[in-house]
Amino acid sequence: MLFGRTDRKPIVIPPKQVKEWKYSVCNYCSTGCSIELGLDDKGAVITSRGHAGADVNRGKLCIKGLQEHELFTSAGRGTEPMIRNRYQEEFQNVSWDAALDYTAANIKRIQQKYGRDSFAIVSTGQLLTEEFYTLGKLTRGCIGTNNYDGNTTLCMASAVSGYKRSFGLDGPPGCYDDFEHTHCMMAFGSNLPEQHPVIYWRLKEAREKRKFPLIVIDPRVTMFAQFADIHLPITPGTDVVLLNAMLYVIFRENLQDKGYIAAHTNNYEELYQNVQDYDPVKAQHICGIDEDTIRQVARLYAKAPAAMCIWTMGINQSTHGSDGVCNINNLNLCTGNIGKPGGTSLSITGQCNAMGTREWSSCSGLPGYRTLENEQHRQEIADFWGIDPEFFPKSRGLAQTDIFPAIESGAIKGMWLVATNPMTSMANTGRIRKMMEKLDFLVVQDCYVDVETNQFSHAYFPAAVWAEKEGCHTNTERRVNLTRNAVKPLGNSKPDFWIFNEMAKRFPNGQKIRFPQKPEEVFEEMKVLSKGADRTLDISGMTYDKIEAARGIQWPFREGTEGLKGEPRLYGDGKFPTGNGRANLIVVKFKDNNEKPDQEFPFWLNSGRLVEHFHTRTRTGKIANGNKFSPTPFMEMNPDAAKKLGFVHQQYVRVVSKRGDAVVMVQLTQRVPPNMVFIPFHYHDCVNRLTLGLLDPYSRQPAFKQCCVKIEHVDQTEAAQLNLERRKY
Ligand code: SF4
Numbered sequence: 001m002l003f004g005r006t007d008r009k010p011i012v013i014p015p016k017q018v019k020e021w022k023y024s025v026c027n028y029c030s031t032g033c034s035i036e037l038g039l040d041d042k043g044a045v046i047t048s049r050g051h052a053g054a055d056v057n058r059g060k061l062c063i064k065g066l067q068e069h070e071l072f073t074s075a076g077r078g079t080e081p082m083i084r085n086r087y088q089e090e091f092q093n094v095s096w097d098a099a100l101d102y103t104a105a106n107i108k109r110i111q112q113k114y115g116r117d118s119f120a121i122v123s124t125g126q127l128l129t130e131e132f133y134t135l136g137k138l139t140r141g142c143i144g145t146n147n148y149d150g151n152t153t154l155c156m157a158s159a160v161s162g163y164k165r166s167f168g169l170d171g172p173p174g175c176y177d178d179f180e181h182t183h184c185m186m187a188f189g190s191n192l193p194e195q196h197p198v199i200y201w202r203l204k205e206a207r208e209k210r211k212f213p214l215i216v217i218d219p220r221v222t223m224f225a226q227f228a229d230i231h232l233p234i235t236p237g238t239d240v241v242l243l244n245a246m247l248y249v250i251f252r253e254n255l256q257d258k259g260y261i262a263a264h265t266n267n268y269e270e271l272y273q274n275v276q277d278y279d280p281v282k283a284q285h286i287c288g289i290d291e292d293t294i295r296q297v298a299r300l301y302a303k304a305p306a307a308m309c310i311w312t313m314g315i316n317q318s319t320h321g322s323d324g325v326c327n328i329n330n331l332n333l334c335t336g337n338i339g340k341p342g343g344t345s346l347s348i349t350g351q352c353n354a355m356g357t358r359e360w361s362s363c364s365g366l367p368g369y370r371t372l373e374n375e376q377h378r379q380e381i382a383d384f385w386g387i388d389p390e391f392f393p394k395s396r397g398l399a400q401t402d403i404f405p406a407i408e409s410g411a412i413k414g415m416w417l418v419a420t421n422p423m424t425s426m427a428n429t430g431r432i433r434k435m436m437e438k439l440d441f442l443v444v445q446d447c448y449v450d451v452e453t454n455q456f457s458h459a460y461f462p463a464a465v466w467a468e469k470e471g472c473h474t475n476t477e478r479r480v481n482l483t484r485n486a487v488k489p490l491g492n493s494k495p496d497f498w499i500f501n502e503m504a505k506r507f508p509n510g511q512k513i514r515f516p517q518k519p520e521e522v523f524e525e526m527k528v529l530s531k532g533a534d535r536t537l538d539i540s541g542m543t544y545d546k547i548e549a550a551r552g553i554q555w556p557f558r559e560g561t562e563g564l565k566g567e568p569r570l571y572g573d574g575k576f577p578t579g580n581g582r583a584n585l586i587v588v589k590f591k592d593n594n595e596k597p598d599q600e601f602p603f604w605l606n607s608g609r610l611v612e613h614f615h616t617r618t619r620t621g622k623i624a625n626g627n628k629f630s631p632t633p634f635m636e637m638n639p640d641a642a643k644k645l646g647f648v649h650q651q652y653v654r655v656v657s658k659r660g661d662a663v664v665m666v667q668l669t670q671r672v673p674p675n676m677v678f679i680p681f682h683y684h685d686c687v688n689r690l691t692l693g694l695l696d697p698y699s700r701q702p703a704f705k706q707c708c709v710k711i712e713h714v715d716q717t718e719a720a721q722l723n724l725e726r727r728k729y
Pocket of ligand 1: 028065066
């Protein structure tokens with residue numbers, strides 16, 4: 001018997017007439033998938049495919065990567081430089097020289113009147129590494145402001161801080177290949193299948209071949225939690241308690257790796273004493289995980305021949321994000337799980353080149369993980385660039401999350417935003433709006449003229465996007481990969497690299513410092529700065545051709561290295577760059593400082609990503625199916641909680657916090673408990689109107705995920721209208 005239509009005509013997609021394939025790397029998340037861009041006979045990019053020979057993605061791409069080639073001609077691209085006197089006025093198209101002169105004059109005016117640091121520069125994790133290095137040269141060497149940071153402070157600063165405190169250096173010590181060797185994985189605050197789908201696919205393949213326990217720690221029953229063997233629905237912001245309680249069990253039951261601790265760590269006694277306060281009997285009431293489960297998970301992890309932790313924003317975006325990272329490192333150091341196959345602390349980075357900015361942008365110091373506080377480092381870079389070392393500050397300036405409040409206080413008067421969109425991405429956007437309005441001068445450099453923050457700018461620089469440029473990214477596992485220039489920049493937009501070089505000409509030190517004209521020449525300069533037996537971040541053996549041939553090479557990859565394979569893991573020899581060569585066990589105490597649900601605001605507010613969108617939708621909001629699949633801001637709500645308040649599925653509601661309100665559509669789901677709601681963070685005028693964003697004391701990263709809200713009825717017709725206005729693409 002036949003079911004369904006018998007005359008079915010399958011949809012046939014005609015093959016695209018590709019004349020040439022160009023090599024590239026995805027410009028969204030940090031997975032680092034290699035992509036080939038298909039060009040037709042007129043040189044237009046008409047399709048893309050995952051590179052089958054790339055170790056990272058082995059031919060796979062997620063929905064964002066598959067559609068990424070549509071970026072080049074997507075709606076909202078900026079094509080001409082523009083200026084205006086006041087941000088309420090109409091922009092005028094001008095030449096690049098006029099826009100650059102106007103901006104340089106305003107930077108100098110502000111710096112002369114209010115001091116060098118009164119002009120801030122905030123960049124991104126999405127430029128190419130050569131562009132980050134050049135921006136660092138321009139900022140540190142020519143403009144000379146110390147208030148310079150990247151938006152990576154919103155996503156990875158806690159991981160950076162935690163790595164530095166534990167191991168003495170930033171840089172994830174593990175790699176994706178660890179999935180093939182581990183015997184137990186704990187994943188903290190990471191919804192891998194939606195956030196990093198191709199990394200998840202690698203993990204899934206490894207687990208299909210060799211079953212090992214997966215423990216997911218997340219307050220939501222995320223997609224990842226649904227695939228886990230054990231899901232720990234932790235109380236928001238209490239991971240420190242869970243980890244201390246696990247260490248308590250490990251020490252109490254003598255499961256620690258005493259040999260590794262004795263040979264390779266500092267501070268064991270202090271750590272041991274500290275965790276005595278975290279008996280699981282007590283801890284369970286704080287972290288919400290029952291004592292038996294804490295014991296079971298601790299035993300499972302400590303007894304595994306090799307065990308690893310991965311994490312994302314659930315750890316980093318917290319008032320104790322840096323402590324949380326240190327505590328993951330504590331767990332791995334105490335169980336001997338650093339630097340061995342399948343045993344590691346692997347932070348899953350957010351943006352495609354968050355690592356590149358960490359390594360080379362000079363945001364938190366000087367190039368190649370050098371610091372401003374180190375006199376020798378200042379001298380090295382000053383000599384290399386040919387300027388006076390006294391031009392450099394002697395300690396780091398403000399982080400992004402402190403730069404914005406400094407506009408309120410009047411310390412910052414002008415700002416240059418490069419490929420970042422604080423009007424959507426920062427916590428408490430109502431307050432950010434007032435700060436933007438207060439700026440004496442704002443220049444926005446972005447591929448998209450309609451990026452929300454541009455409404456407050458006085459100058460707009462249209463930047464080229466992705467493979468309209470050439471240069472490198474570093475992915476989550478320290479793999480440097482290459483994007484080849486596939487097409488010309490749209491209209492009169494220019495590569496960020498070109499814009500920085502042109503701006504440098506307008507400052508006195510720009511005449512002294514050499515600014516190479518090609519990204520590959522910049523890469524050669526970075527290689528020289530990376531070289532040295534004592535340098536872990538060593539890329540001196542790489543070339544563009546080698547990187548492309550290998551489809552990415554992990555650092556360190558020293559000059560003279562045979563073949564095309566870098567080091568997959570750091571600290572395999574148990575030596576750490578800490579002074580005495582041992583890793584630091586960090587004492588971490590729980591401080592209960594979050595805004596928590598109460599009678600007036602009874603729900604935890606959680607936020608996170610969707611697979612279809614990237615960050616503030618500046619790009620994915622314009623791309624075909626990504627936006628069609630997920631066009632509307634929504635809120636996950638537990639059906640029991642909704643029933644009590646009289647809300648039904650797909651009804652619009654107003655969510656209210658002490659900062660502001662947002663209108664969203666209710667999606668009923670058991671993924672969230674009755675005392676929690678979840679809203680994706682991608683949409684403008686949405687979840688970040690509500691968030692509090694208290695800062696981590698070490699990393700200055702905001703706690704986006706720990707605040708509370710109430711939910712109110714709203715007029716459905718008005719809300720639907722508002723929603724339509726939002727869906728402008
Ligand atoms: Fe791009 Fe990340 Fe998707 Fe890979 S997983 S295609 S890097 S967005």
